Amino acid sequence: xxxxxxxxxxxxxxxxxxxxxxxxxxxxxxxxxxxxxxxxxxxxxxxxxxxxxxxxxxxxxxxxxxxxxxxxxxxxxxxxxxxxxxxxxxxxxxxxxxxxxxxxxxxxxxxxxxxxxxxxxxxxxxxxxxxxxxxxxxxxxxxxxxxxxxxxxxxxxxxxxxxxxxxxxxxxxxxxxxxxxxxxxxxxxxxxxxxxxxxxxxxxxxxxxxxxxxxxxxxxxxxxxxxxxxxxxxxxxxxxxxxxxxxxxxxxxxxxxxxxxxxxxxxxxxxxxxxxxxxxxxxxxxxxxxxxxxxxxxxxxxxxxxxxxxxxxxxxxxxxxxxxxxxxxxxxxxxxxxxxxxxxxxxxxxxxxxxxxxxxxxxxxxxxxxxxxxxxxxxxxxxxxxxxxxxxxxxxxxxxxxxxxxxxxxxxxxxxxxxxxxxxxxxxxxxxxxxxxxxxxxxxxxxxxxxxxxxxxxxxxxxxxxxxxxxxxxxxxxxxxxxxxxxxxxxxxxxxxxxxxxxxxxxxxxxxxxxxxxxxxxxxxxxxxxxxxxxxxxxxxxxxxxxxxxxxx
Numbered sequence: 001x002x003x004x005x006x007x008x009x010x011x012x013x014x015x016x017x018x019x020x021x022x023x024x025x026x027x028x029x030x031x032x033x034x035x036x037x038x039x040x041x042x043x044x045x046x047x048x049x050x051x052x053x054x055x056x057x058x059x060x061x062x063x064x065x066x067x068x069x070x071x072x073x074x075x076x077x078x079x080x081x082x083x084x085x086x087x088x089x090x091x092x093x094x095x096x097x098x099x100x101x102x103x104x105x106x107x108x109x110x111x112x113x114x115x116x117x118x119x120x121x122x123x124x125x126x127x128x129x130x131x132x133x134x135x136x137x138x139x140x141x142x143x144x145x146x147x148x149x150x151x152x153x154x155x156x157x158x159x160x161x162x163x164x165x166x167x168x169x170x171x172x173x174x175x176x177x178x179x180x181x182x183x184x185x186x187x188x189x190x191x192x193x194x195x196x197x198x199x200x201x202x203x204x205x206x207x208x209x210x211x212x213x214x215x216x217x218x219x220x221x222x223x224x225x226x227x228x229x230x231x232x233x234x235x236x237x238x239x240x241x242x243x244x245x246x247x248x249x250x251x252x253x254x255x256x257x258x259x260x261x262x263x264x265x266x267x268x269x270x271x272x273x274x275x276x277x278x279x280x281x282x283x284x285x286x287x288x289x290x291x292x293x294x295x296x297x298x299x300x301x302x303x304x305x306x307x308x309x310x311x312x313x314x315x316x317x318x319x320x321x322x323x324x325x326x327x328x329x330x331x332x333x334x335x336x337x338x339x340x341x342x343x344x345x346x347x348x349x350x351x352x353x354x355x356x357x358x359x360x361x362x363x364x365x366x367x368x369x370x371x372x373x374x375x376x377x378x379x380x381x382x383x384x385x386x387x388x389x390x391x392x393x394x395x396x397x398x399x400x401x402x403x404x405x406x407x408x409x410x411x412x413x414x415x416x417x418x419x420x421x422x423x424x425x426x427x428x429x430x431x432x433x434x435x436x437x438x439x440x441x442x443x444x445x446x447x448x449x450x451x452x453x454x455x456x457x458x459x460x461x462x463x464x465x466x467x468x469x470x471x472x473x474x475x476x477x478x479x480x481x482x483x484x485x486x487x488x489x490x491x492x493x494x495x496x497x498x499x500x501x502x503x504x505x506x507x508x509x510x511x512x513x514x515x516x517x518x519x520x521x522x523x524x525x526x527x528x529x530x531x532x533x534x535x536x537x538x539x540x541x542x543x544x545x546x547x548x549x550x551x552x553x
Contacts, residue, residue: 053093249279
């Protein structure tokens with residue numbers, strides 16, 4: 001077979017990433033050579049490919065679902081918001097520009113050819129490309145020059161399915177409204193809907209599905225059940241709100257981990273592997289009391305080190321971390337968090353603040369460089385039985401250690417290079433992903449338990465095995481709950497032949513607006529003045545022309 005599909009959603013976190021991963025795993029098990037694709041991703045959770053390219057973490061997980069190596073073409077545009085309403089634009093895995101929300105809109109025209117080149121490259125090398133949209137395709141203020149949703153679908157002639165999360169409520173209004181806000185050409189690409197996170201009796205849901213299908217002319221292709229504990233690497237901090245199941249401990253005690261939830265937290269997927277262990281309770285918190293009371297405190301990575309360091313001080317978290325160091329309580333800093341634990345930071349790149357004092361809990365200094373360091377290092381954990389450890393680096397900051405002990409010995413280093421720093425119970429490393437190394441994670445947590453006098457035991461299942469089991473579950477959800485034949489027809493045949501168009505808002509471009517945003521104009525009344533009863537929120541209902549929002553000719 002040969003083809004492609006775009007999975008769009010009614011809103012962020014509707015289930016696009018999970019559905020794409022599930023489709024990829026299902027097709028891969030059927031022997032189809034499949035690849036994921038997301039033209040534009042806004043996320044602070046990112047990953048480094050073996051070629052040294054930075055892509056969204058979700059696309060890396062989807063590539064695992066597809067059983068292929070992640071690569072830059074799978075996520076050609078990655079947006080990483082930083083402090084002061086600025087965003088770093090990553091193009092094909094490398095820093096390209098820093099932009100504001102408005103200036104980025106003007107940049108998208110030149111990015112579309114790069115997006116299409118990456119997409120076409122994947123289509124040549126794979127039988128099926130499963131694309132994930134961004135946010136919602138009905139974000140009408142962003143439709144011009146769109147490269148992630150219907151702009152991509154129209155440019156590549158992709159069939160589109162729209163997924164909605166029924167667990168949040170308002171499913172039918174969300175699906176109908178999403179379709180109604182698309183223009184006729186975009187609507188023509190939408191081939192059906194999928195319901196996500198349903199729990200209950202499908203017979204109760206059925207009349208609603210039938211009515212919406214009649215109103216829109218689009219079928220429902222499947223209803224995915226709600227499955228507790230199902231996860232995929234999150235893209236943004238919305239994922240932090242999801243409940244985290246605690247596996248029963250194998251010893252008498254639970255090991256409590258408090259991750260400082262800084263405003264620009266990045267790569268919080270670093271801590272998924274901790275939740276994998278039995279008897280480890282992970283919480284993301286802004287509370288200094290909770291940080292002080294935990295068995296292990298972690299200062300995570302951040303896209304705005306200096307900004308989040310200042311925020312941390314305003315919350316009294318600096319005092320809590322200092323008290324932990326004084327008491328000898330285990331504390332870990334990762335990447336930006338490691339930089340904060342040092343003596344000073346010199347940043348003329350990310351924040352432009354120059355020299356800033358750190359928390360002075362480790363004898364290190366950080367100097368930010370223009371070039372971003374992207375790497376996949378490996379080494380041995382010194383002081384933790386020399387177990388093997390690997391990770392990935394995504395940073396502008398270069399950390400220089402002037403005391404303490406190194407944390408890792410770097411493999412294949414001609415000069416005996418080391419990484420990280422340790423003083424007493426305070427540790428820091430620039431490497432993300434180290435807790436996914438089973439040997440290091442278990443040795444580290446055993447050390448924490450010993451320091452805290454806990455009866456705690458590590459599990460036996462590898463983190464990679466658990467991730468594989470999760471991806472298989474996603475593949476099962478698609479195989480068992482989606483109309484596979486209908487989905488395959490969409491992938492192979494392209495956009496559907498559906499003549500029904502859903503009416504929505506009619507807008508007319510008004511001259512002289514400051515931002516060239518389309519405005520709905522009030523219709524003139526008989527005396528030439530604006531209709532006092534006009535409301536820009538009136539939607540058209542099929543068959544009822546009186547409800548259509550009119551515009552001046």
